[in-house]
Amino acid sequence: MRVPILNGKLPADLLVTLGTDAWGRPVRLTRAAGASLTRLSLLTHLPVGPTTIADSYRDYARQERYWDDPPNAGGLAARPGTSDHGWALALDLRGDLLAWATADEPTMNAHGWFRTIAAELWHWVYDQTRDQHQTPESKDKPMPLTTADLYQIRVVIADEVAKLLRNAEFRLARNQRKTDTPDPWTVVLPAKDGLGPAQARDWLIDARVDVARLVEQVTR
Template identity: 30%
Template sequence: MATYAGKTYTNGNVPASILAPLDGDNYGNAVLRLDAAESYNRARAEVKAKTGVVLTVRGWNRSYAEQVTFYLQRHRRAGAGDRVCCYWNGVPYVFTGTAHAAPPGTSNHGWGLAVDVVDFGGVGNFSHPRRVASIAILKKHGWTDDEGRGSIREPWHLVYNPAKDTQKNATPTLIPASTGGFMADLTEKQQRQMFHNVNQTEEVVRRLEEDMEARREADLKHQRASAARERLLVEGMKTLAGSVGVDPKTIERLLADAFKNITITLSTEA
């Protein structure tokens, strides 16, 4: 049993009310317990800012049923003479997969506190460049690799330990100090939430800016084309006027007056 934020639950049954999404283009609807999710998201942002490594995950909170599925995909009941690797409900099992899965009801994934990071090295390889670049930052945010370095030898497997999170009370650094009194009115929790929201919307803002720039360029092309057509019209009318004995200056003045009354409206809507 575990208790968090007033909720008591068992492994594999973390209440949805204390789960939160993970940032990034992950391999599914990645969620963790609130404190672990908040830690992972800020750690991921710092890793990206300082190393350029963009973290994604393929494992996160797992229900009890999901743990059963994972376990049976990688184990079978032991027979006579088999080498037993572990027990589930008192029954011996043999490992048959390439990566271990904890017996259902015992996994840290079932507490909403573990992630499996993509492209962090194969079994036993703890020197993958992406991992080497990221692990120190992840550790200061409370992400431990003790379990991964154990008998399972999984470099990608990290577990959140709140007691080792030295950054959970840190003031967000991306919020400008120039906001002065406004910042003074915010609680530390609100500041951290603002920091998280900035990270979440960073990619959306970038795409909007690119879209706006493309639209501005399209508008400029339209304006240049309209101006060119206007010049051609004026020159054409002047030439025609001269050919029929009308003063071209008179035609040019009349056209100029007419164009003053023309309103051009540009829309940014698709």
């Protein structure tokens, strides 16, 4: 049975490996993104390896570690299940390739790579629809879903929703001080490391948005 597609849990047969990154991990991308990176390597005469790539595909477990321990990602990690790294479409560049990409952003864009986070100059995301140099052979093919796949996806979504809610309840309970008010949104929360009432409300709204995006991503 095929594994249902989910951010950070992509089937191995959808990925290509192109050497190793600065930490000794395999550089893995979708076929189309990998083909584009190979073309860039040939264009720049720079290898795909430890001196040029800091990160690529990031599985769900590693994204969870980054999210739970922000220093691992400089406090910039995306929530698990929402990172472009989890779709094998993002690269964190370093060294000469980062310097070249920064100096010649139009060429990167023409090959389908775009900076999507202003604060992360090293972070580039591939958009196949905007790659002007792709070939028919390099395009990612859509993966049809069977009834069994859809059932498994529903199970995974239910599990992710439960995790989001447990996380929300934990964060609110951890930060809540005793209060006489019956309104859960007006509780007084520690300022040093907790969420204020408005922030707590916004966080739960964001969690609901994350769930909606998750459903859209795995069912489209």
